[in-house]
Amino acid sequence: MKKLFALLLAAVMVLGLVACGPAGNDQTEPPKSTGNQTQAPPKGSEPPQTNAPEGKKYEGVTLNYWSMWNAAEAQGKVIAEAAAAFEEETGAHINIEWKGRDINTLLSAALESQEDIDLFDEDYTRIGQVYAPYTADLTEMAAAANYDAVSYSVFNNQSIAWAGYLNSITEQPNIGGVFYDRDAFEAAGITADPTTWAEFLDACQKLKDNGVAPLVQDSAYTNFSFYYQLTRHIGEEGIADLRENGGWADNAGAVAAAQEIIDLVKAGYFADGTPSEFPSGENKIGLDEAAMVICADYVCAEVDGNTESQTNWGVFNVPAVEGGVSTAAYMGTNSLAITNYSENQQAAFDFCLFLVTGEWGQKLADEAHQIPADPNNTCSSLPGAVETLLAADAPMSWCGELNTHPAWQAMRDEMTRLFAGAYETGADFCAAIDALY
Amino acid sequence: MRKNKILIACFVAPVVITLALMYVYPVVRTVLMSFFRVESLTAPTETWSFYGLQNYFTILHNSSFKTSMVNMMLIWLVGGVITLALSMIMAVILTSGIRGKKFFRAAIYLPNIISAVALATMWRQYVFNYDYGLLNDMLKLIGLDKFQWMGSDTKFWSMLAAFIFGSVGYYMLIYISGIEGIPQDLYEAATLDGAGKVRQFFSITMPLLKGILKTSITFWSINTTTFFLWTKMFSPVNTEGSTIVPVVYLYDTVFGGKGVVHRDAGAGAAVGVVLTIIIVAVYTITNVLIKDNDLEY
Numbered sequence: 001m002k003k004l005f006a007l008l009l010a011a012v013m014v015l016g017l018v019a020c021g022p023a024g025n026d027q028t029e030p031p032k033s034t035g036n037q038t039q040a041p042p043k044g045s046e047p048p049q050t051n052a053p054e055g056k057k058y059e060g061v062t063l064n065y066w067s068m069w070n071a072a073e074a075q076g077k078v079i080a081e082a083a084a085a086f087e088e089e090t091g092a093h094i095n096i097e098w099k100g101r102d103i104n105t106l107l108s109a110a111l112e113s114q115e116d117i118d119l120f121d122e123d124y125t126r127i128g129q130v131y132a133p134y135t136a137d138l139t140e141m142a143a144a145a146n147y148d149a150v151s152y153s154v155f156n157n158q159s160i161a162w163a164g165y166l167n168s169i170t171e172q173p174n175i176g177g178v179f180y181d182r183d184a185f186e187a188a189g190i191t192a193d194p195t196t197w198a199e200f201l202d203a204c205q206k207l208k209d210n211g212v213a214p215l216v217q218d219s220a221y222t223n224f225s226f227y228y229q230l231t232r233h234i235g236e237e238g239i240a241d242l243r244e245n246g247g248w249a250d251n252a253g254a255v256a257a258a259q260e261i262i263d264l265v266k267a268g269y270f271a272d273g274t275p276s277e278f279p280s281g282e283n284k285i286g287l288d289e290a291a292m293v294i295c296a297d298y299v300c301a302e303v304d305g306n307t308e309s310q311t312n313w314g315v316f317n318v319p320a321v322e323g324g325v326s327t328a329a330y331m332g333t334n335s336l337a338i339t340n341y342s343e344n345q346q347a348a349f350d351f352c353l354f355l356v357t358g359e360w361g362q363k364l365a366d367e368a369h370q371i372p373a374d375p376n377n378t379c380s381s382l383p384g385a386v387e388t389l390l391a392a393d394a395p396m397s398w399c400g401e402l403n404t405h406p407a408w409q410a411m412r413d414e415m416t417r418l419f420a421g422a423y424e425t426g427a428d429f430c431a432a433i434d435a436l437y
Numbered sequence: 438m439r440k441n442k443i444l445i446a447c448f449v450a451p452v453v454i455t456l457a458l459m460y461v462y463p464v465v466r467t468v469l470m471s472f473f474r475v476e477s478l479t480a481p482t483e484t485w486s487f488y489g490l491q492n493y494f495t496i497l498h499n500s501s502f503k504t505s506m507v508n509m510m511l512i513w514l515v516g517g518v519i520t521l522a523l524s525m526i527m528a529v530i531l532t533s534g535i536r537g538k539k540f541f542r543a544a545i546y547l548p549n550i551i552s553a554v555a556l557a558t559m560w561r562q563y564v565f566n567y568d569y570g571l572l573n574d575m576l577k578l579i580g581l582d583k584f585q586w587m588g589s590d591t592k593f594w595s596m597l598a599a600f601i602f603g604s605v606g607y608y609m610l611i612y613i614s615g616i617e618g619i620p621q622d623l624y625e626a627a628t629l630d631g632a633g634k635v636r637q638f639f640s641i642t643m644p645l646l647k648g649i650l651k652t653s654i655t656f657w658s659i660n661t662t663t664f665f666l667w668t669k670m671f672s673p674v675n676t677e678g679s680t681i682v683p684v685v686y687l688y689d690t691v692f693g694g695k696g697v698v699h700r701d702a703g704a705g706a707a708v709g710v711v712l713t714i715i716i717v718a719v720y721t722i723t724n725v726l727i728k729d730n731d732l733e734y
Contacts, residue, residue, distance in 0.1 A: 105692045108700075109479035129698045219587070220674035273567035277587040278673055280566055332696075398696030407500040409678035413589045416677075420588055436500060 056091030058347045065096045065351075066110070066120040068103045068334060074368040075172070082360040083351070092347050107131060111339065118342040119352065121171055124155060124335040125397075128162030135167040136338040141349045142166055150357045150374045154392040155333050168335035169352040170373045172364075174296045175315070175388055176228065176330025176396070182312040184212050184291040193316035197260065200319040204269040213271035213290040215264065220278040222419045223412045225294040227399045228318045228330070229257040235326040239401040246437040248430035253325075259426030260321070261418050275419045283307050294318060296330060297382055301369035313382055329388065331395035333373075407436040470706035478691055478702040485703075492707035496690075502708070504678050505686040508593060512682070513661040516597050520604050521653055525646075527605065528612030529638060542613070546606035553603065557670035560599035561587070587671075592679045596671040604660070608653050615649035616642060651727045658719040662712045683708055 065083075069075040076098060083094035099106060103122055110117060111134035127135060142148070147169075148156070155170045178200075185203070188210040194200040204214035217225055230239055233253030248254045264270060271290045274281060282299055284290040286307030293299060300313045320327050336352045338345050354360060356373035365372035369381040371389065379385045402408060414432050423429040471492050473485035496502045527545060531538050548556055564571045565586035573583040586595045619642065627637050665684045672680050675695045689697070691705035 108477045112477065112479050112481070125696065125698055126693070130693070130700070219589070219677070220672075223675075273583070273585065275588075276567060277561060277565070280562070280568060400696055403694070403697050404699050406498070409501040409676060409681050410504060411678075412675075413678040416589045420585070 056089075058090040058092035058344070058350075061090075061092040061344050061347050063092055063094050063118040063344055063348050063351060064116050065094050065348075066099050066103060066107070066117050067096055068099060068101060068121050070100050071096075071098045075364065075370075078360065078364045078367050079355065082355045082364075085360070086351050086354050089354075090347070090350070092344075092351065094351060114339075114341050117339050118344055119336055119338045119348040121334055121336045124159060124168045124170070124333045125162075125400075127168045127335055127337045128159050131337065132163040132167055134339055134341070135163065136340045136342065136345050137165040137167065138169065138338065138349060139166050141346060145349070145353055147353070150353070150361075150376060152375060152389045152392075154331055154389060154395055155335070157393070158395065159335075168337045169349075169356060170333045171336050171352075171356050172334040172368070173371045173373060173385075173389055174298060174330075174332045174334075175371065175385055176224070176294070176296045177315045177317050177388075178292050178294055178319075179285075179297065179299050179313060179315050180292040181285050181288070182314040184210075184288070185314070188212065188291075193314070194319050195316070197319050197321045201267075204264070204267070207291045208267075208269060212288070213284065214269045214292055215274070216271045216281040216284050216290040216293050217275050217419055218278040218281040218293075219275040219416045219419075221293075221295050222275050222416045223399055223402075224330075226257065226261060226415045226418060227402065228294060228396075229260060229321075230254060231326050231328060231396055232318065232321045232324045233257045236328070236396060236401050238325070243402055243405050246434055248433045249427055251430070254430050254433075255426040256321070257426070258418060258423070258429040262421070262423055262426060262429070265419065265421040270419070275416050279303070279306055286311055296332070297371060297385060300381055304369065315382055315384060315388075317388075326396075328394065328396040329392065330398060331389065331392055332398060410436050467706045467709050470703055471710045473703050475703040475706070476700055478705070480702065488703060492701075492703045493711070495701075495704050496707050496711070501678065501681060502683070502686050505681040505683045508680070509661060509664065509682050511593070512597060512600070512664060513658060516601055516604075517654070517657045517661070520601050521608060521650070521657065523601070523605050524608035524653075525612050527609045528616055529642060531609070532613055532616045533634070542610075545609055548603040549606045551603075553666050554670060556603050557599060557667055560595070560602075561671065564599075565595050589677075589679050592671060592677070596667055596680055599671075600664075600667050608657075611649060611653055611656075612646065615646050619645050647727055651723055654723050654727075655720055658716055658723075662716055683712055687712075 067076070067079060069079060071077070071080065080096065083096060087093050103120070104126060107120060107122060107126075108130065111131055114134075122131070138147075142156075147166075151170050152173060155168075155173065156166055159166050159168045178194075184207060188203075188206040190203045190206055192199075194203045207214040227239070230253070233256055234242070234251065238251075238253060242248055242251060242254060265274075271281065271284055276282075276284075279302055281290075282293050282295065282303050283306050285293060286303040286309035297315065300311070303309070304311060317327060317329050336356070338348045338352070342348055356364065357376075358374065361372055361374040362377040364370070365377055366380055371379050371382060371385045375386050375390055377386075402411065405411065411433060414429065414436070417423065417432075418429050423432070470485070472488060472490070474488040474491075475485050527541075531542055535541075562570075567573060567583060567585055567587070570586065572586060576583060585591065623641050623645075624637055627641060632640065663684055664682045665688070668676070668680045668682050668685045671677075676685055676689055687705045687708040690701050690708065693700050
């Protein structure tokens, strides 16, 4: 009986293995994607190389692309379509691996071990500073393609400043500033964007009088917002000095910056519950309960998506303050880079330009509600953003002069408390920051 | 016998080799790395430079690391006491013969089968939210002002409450299995002797659950030291001081963060070593303090 049972079990196991095994050899379709790896849609049932008509520029070339996006999001969909179109045009097959936002935890190891990657995308600060030893010098290819005419010098210059050469292609530019609902401004009778702190306070009062909360701020971005204000008074160089040497309470600019935030709180210019839990604060703009938020431009797509609204967005630079030293704006970008060990650098470069400029660059901007990487394209989501980027020469960092401080996390909490109205005076806040040194 | 030894070696070798490659090697490499200055986690060893104990001094003088340790200790102590006490109380109630035992057991365990990401999102957006959260709606209903549950001063406790909610069911099941292993005749004898339910709990259930308690404390300690996801979910854009824990500090140190390009794999390795020492210490102390071999049943 036991033997019979064992035989039956063995038979079941063998059947199971056969059933779960690979299909027969007559399968002609290329392997389908598994896990987070997908391939650009192949043409017909033939492998891409054999299907490409003769005479195509990169026939037989396969490019391995590690993407920071996911296949299901707008950027991922456009990239997959662009990859298919590029293959159709040039014969080069783009093998895309969707790594998502945690790509930064994978890239260093992959690049160090020279994994089979031709191109990848990531925050350009890390491409310029962390991955630079593994990225190709794009200077000559860029010159040959007249890349300067289809890109922003502010990012190209920064890439060269960090890496010593152009090592990234702008894919998704971001700008920081005060993002606002144009309709709310119009209803409150505000006809021009505020450029000074006095004008900003005046706009806040008009909005409040019109029954709309002038400002919202989620706790996730209070540090960024305060950093902006601090930059206005003492610039990033001054902040770097504070980072190293402390002395916040003795710094008139730091005290004034904190006091201005406290004044906004005391005047009742922030929406009830500020600082809110991300993203419920910024969502209030989409729900017509508030008018302005200090953040980067992706806030527009977030709010519209979260609240299913079509906010009439506008943006202006964080206003200058009296006696201030800076009017710089935050600018950053997610960019594409090509590995210096790739055997198909020119093909990869051509794909990068194919994706971020012209028709596909416009589609990427439209579908993902982002600023176009090619300034010749139109920014439908945020009028004026392209002009702002073109006019800039040096970007402000994302809290770059403070976020490596050992007490940065505790400082961030104090900044959130500042927006919550926990401090009576700017001096009190600065003393609390000094206590963290 | 000789053949047997070869056979044993053949069976054991795959496990030993796998264990050495997948466990011993990373552990040894991490410990070594903690004494070197290493920027990238996978940097070749020839690029490492000896740093002595400097990585340990660096993290021990870092206020974010100290905050993360304090947060972890609070989760372990406050969260541990509440979770284990609640679990035991619920286990005792559910094994006392109440009606609907299976339903309550399933209901209390339910949070464990829901993705922690979904659970944390639910707590953040639907329970603690200032504008439309359940708690503030209840406060409003009884005429009280709304409360900022997710402020810098309160976020940690909100996160801990949500984490406890998700953990109680797991430990309750462990206790239930322990209680059901206690012979019923002990309780019957105690009842005949006139002992009430409370006396039975402290004189029979508690002493006979020492082994289970020891296991629970060890599990809780491991859960606490590897606490990561809840912090990430309660600080979705970037790490915040109010919710930071050592593993998140380690992660940020090794991989950088939003706008942060600085990386220090050596310091990250030192954090890992410190956490391992803490787990071993807790396990050892628990073993010394809680003896479970003095009772037999």
